[in-house]
Structures are given as structure tokens and as C-alpha cells.
Amino acid sequence: MSVSNLSVLVVDENKIRAAIIEAGLREAGYERVEVVGETFGLIRNIEQISPDVIVIDLENPNRDLLESMFQLSRSVKRPIAMFVDQSDQASIEAAVEAGVSAYIVDGLTKERVKPILDMAISRFNAFARMSRELQDARDELAGRRMIDAAKTILMNAKNIDEEEAYKLLRKTAMNQNRKIADIAQSLVTAEKLMNDK
């Protein structure tokens, strides 16, 4: 059996992340990859696919269900252990940090399965980084809009131009040791309160 013959089941309710993992596994030469998202029917899916390796995200509420299945010989034909190597504390730590966990059927050697876990860890980390960056970008955009709104308020109230309005915001932020976006937010909120009739 070549490496690509191992069948891998990815259990993840996050469709984008599941697709990223699936793509990563296929690129690495694993052809038998299945993705399961929903809760109900998980057991049936696992019985049908009979995977060698299961990768599951830690936010998944079905981990307890999944582990209980490994005890029932009638559900899963072969016993499944957790992680590539129980004594490999560093792998376990890296996986939990990344938010992923993996189960493998008993008897598979560490060398054959470790690449799968390592790939899952790195893709989970990449996904988390991407989500964080996306959130940062959203925050920045929202902040910029807020600053524009605050500038308009200042320009109208004090009859100054845009550059002066911005300087005023920046100076206030520096004096109060706060972000410009926060000062802008306060100003917009205050203006709303004053004009709310």
C-alpha cells in the first residue's frame, strides 16, 4: 500500500477550512479523502468510509461521540488510537495549539501518518492566521470609516478643512494615549446623542 492509499476522513463544520485541509492532503498525494460536516449521520459515514485516519477540529462538539465509537467494536472494525504517537508530546501540543486532533487506526506506523498530522497542523495554523488577518482588515476598514465620519463632524462644527480635522483627531488621541479610531468613535457617538431628538 502506497502512502496515497491511506483513507483520510476530515470532520469539520467549517467548510472553508475543511476544503483547505482536503486540498492539502490531495496535493500531498492522498487520494482517498472525505469531508464530513454535519453531526447527524457521522457514525454511518465513518462505518461506510472506514478511514485509516480521522482529522477533527477541536471546536467540533462531536469529539466525545467520535471517541465513544472507538470503544464499540461493532461500529468500527479496527481499534483507533489517538494521535500519531502518544509519547510524542510535542506533536500533541502542536495539534492542540492549532485546534486540531487526529485519530488513527491501530497498527499504522508513525512514519506513514505523521505527515498527515503535520499537514493538518500547519493548515489549521494558516487558516487561523488568515482569519485573524481578515478580522484585522475588517477592523481597520471600520476604523477608517469612523475617522472619515469624525472628520466630517469636526469640519462642519468648527468650519475647518479635512487636514486640520485629522490633525485635531490625531493630537487628541496622542494626548489621551488612545487610538485615533477610538477618539473618532467617541465623537461619532457623542454627535449621535446630541442630534437624537
Added chain:
Amino acid sequence: MDKVRAGFIPLTDAALLIAAREKSFAKDAGINLELAREISWANIRDRMAVGHFDIAHMLAPMPVAAAIGLSPVPVEILAPMALGLGGNAVTVSTSLHELLRENGYDGSLDPGIAGKSLARLIGRRRDRNLPDLIFGVVHPYSSHSYDLRYWLSACGIDPEKDLQIVILPPSFMPDALSRGNIDGYCVGEPWNTASVASGAGAILTTKSRLWQSSPEKVLGVSKRFATAYPELLDRIICSLVNAAIWCADSENHAELAEILSRTEYLDHSAKIILPALSGNIATTGEQRIQDSDFFITFNRAANFPWRSHALWYYSQMVRSGQASFCPENVELAAASFAPDLFRRAVSQMEIAVPAANSKVEGALITATAVGAGKNILYLGPDGFFDGVLFDPDKIEEYIRSQSPRE
């Protein structure tokens, strides 16, 4: 301030940890208690294994399972304290409840009567070739699973053959019940009350009736942490005992329900959380009970980690085929509960602590005063509904007596 990181699952019996933080019992003990909500018991175990959590809200059988090597991730966990007694119930769909009434159940919540009607119904369903009933529990190593199986077996129902028992996360139970995916479940609060309130289910019996004053959640502590920071662990335990005393006062129940209902904790209506705390519980659309024993947070030594409790779980692990019986496992299971650590921690507090580490479960038929140092402590009643005693010194005989007869 010492930072302590704790994991919990959103359930009413996480109350002690949450109250310790929100009512400043932890802060007063110099502890910055950080609480992290988790979605599965497997996560709680893994995060403790890798050192993310120092302590955690845990199913009482989890430290026992870890001690005898049943855990998929190697981790050493001690239970130096229990987080209360009772708190669970068995809920069935309203349609199953009606069928049980037609088969001799009298609405009394008596486990014996309810179980007999269930056995009769299962027999009749089999005669008509109807599919197996399906019950949900939350974890293979949980009181829910062992209590449910014990009850069924004692009523002549084989939990492995006469029906199906499946694992589901606690918060999924009401939904699965109302959709008809399952017919009943054994789970902690607020998930029984939630089904009664929505009209999808009825409470058939309670843990306080199956086994009075019985264990449910414990404070799980990684052995590494307990060994490295004994003085800090003492303070954690004291602050949780103070929280337990506060939680036990009926005057605080409404406030506790409000705290637990918050988004960062149970994220569920306080109205659904309060019944388990007050014991005033709607069991069907029409019936209410007043059960002050439903969930005991402090009284009757509710925080004491009895080794006999750890050993009862072990006996049920053997009974259900999860573990094998051997004297080494008996020792490991017993040692996972640490009554000595509890005694050391509360030695400066004015509370009564049992002098023994184990008791014969079921020996106390009524609340009984026992000497505990200079104080008097009331223990029990602690009986199983079928009247069978569990003597931890005779665990092998006990397991043998429970083996299916040919």
C-alpha cells in the same frame, strides 16, 4: 494574584467554579481564576494534558478512566474535591412518556416503577418488531452512562441489547429529542428542564432517586500542577468550598441563575436554570416536584471526594466491558480521588469533614449524624434505588454479582 486557568462545560453544575470567580471567592484567596468554556470533555482532557488548564470541571469518572489507562491521551488527573452531588435526570419524549403511562408508570418518578413500565413496553415493542428505543448519554465515562445502565439492568433491561445508547453533546439532547432522533436521555441541567419547558419531553426520574447523594462532577487537577503548587491548590479548594456554601443558600439561587445564564457561561435563560438550583422542578407540563436533594452543592459533605465513589465507577467500567478487573486497577482507581488533599486544604476552615476515605454506599437509609472532628456532619441517605449495597472492600464480589447470569 496567582493566575489559575480552568476549563468548564456549560452546565448548571459548573456553578462552583463560576461563582468562585463572579462572587470573588477566588479573588479573596489571591487567585485570578480564568474560566474557559469548552465544547467537549475530550477538549478539557487534552487541554489539561498539554498544560493549558491547571484545573477543570470534569465528569467524576474521567480521572478514574485516565488513571487506569483508558484515556487516548496520556494525562494524570487527580480529583481532590467534588463539585456537588446529583443534578442529572432521565428525560423521555412526551410520546414515550404517554406509552409508559399506558404500561404501568404512575407518574411518581419512582425509578423502580418507571423502569418496570419501560421493560414492559420494550417487550411489547419487540413482539411487534418495532425498532429499538434510543437513549442518549453525554460520554462513555460519565455518571449519566453508568447510572442509566445500572437503572436499566436493575429493572431487567439489558442496556446493550434491549435498546440503543448513543453519545451526544449535552446541549444537543433537547433538539435530538424533539426531532425524534432519540427517545430519551440522561443528562445534567439545564437540558432536562429545557425539554420539559418546550413541551418535547417529560422527566421520568432523577439521579437523586436512582442513587441518593451520588457523585457527578469533580474538580479535576493535573497531577503536575497539584505537585508543583500545593499551597495554591489549597487556596483554590478553599475558595471553591466558599463558593459551594454560597451556592447552597436558597437566598442566592436567583442571583446564581442570573450569573450562570450569561453569554460567557451557559448562555441560556435564567428561568430554565433556576429549577435545578431551587429543586422546584417541572417534570411535565402539569407536574412539579420539590426535591431539595436534586443538586446538592455543599451539604452532606458534597465536596468530599469519596474513594468509594471512584471505585463504584471502576466497578461499572468493568461491568460494561471498558476495563478489566485487577488489583492494580483497583488501587489506581481509588488513588485518583484524593480525600487527603481535600482535608489538608480545608483544615483551617470551620467545616466538618468525614474522617473516613470510603463508605459503604447505600448503608445510610436516612440522613445520619457522624462525628467529624469537633463538628457534626450529616451524611446520606446514600442508597441505590434497588437497595443493593456497594462495599468498596468487596468490589470483586460486587462486580461478579452484576455479571449477566447464563
